[in-house]
Amino acid sequence: MKLEWIKSSYSTSSGPDCVEVATPDQDHVLVRDSKTPHGPQLALGSVAWATFLPYASAR
Template sequence: MSVEQVPEDVNGLRWLKSSYSGSGGGDCVEVAAGVDAIYVRDSKTVGSGPVLRVGRGEWTAFVALTAK
C-alpha cells in the first residue's frame, strides 16, 4: 500500500466530510478525489495539518475491507 503526506497545495479539490464523522466536533475526516489519487485530511487542522494521498486502487481496497 502506498500512502504519503502531500507537500503540494490541494485546496482546489472538492472536499467531502465522511458520513462516519460525528457532528459533535470529534472525529472529522474529509476526503477528496483527484485524477489519480484520493486525498484524506482532518477537518480540524485544515491548512495546518497533513494531507495524505492514497492511490485509487488502495483506497478501493480499504473501503471494501471496511464495508464488511
C-alpha cells in the same frame, strides 16, 4: 486547482470532527483530518483506496 473536500458521513455538525477526502483526479484520493484542514494530507492511489474502504466501512 481548488479541491472539493467531502466529510465522512460518520461526522455530524453536532458530533466530533472526522476525516475528509478529495479526489483531484481519477487515479488519486487525498485524505485529511477535518480538525486541521491546512495540516498534512495522505495521498493514496485509487487501488489502495478501494482496498482500504471495506475495512473502514466495517468499523
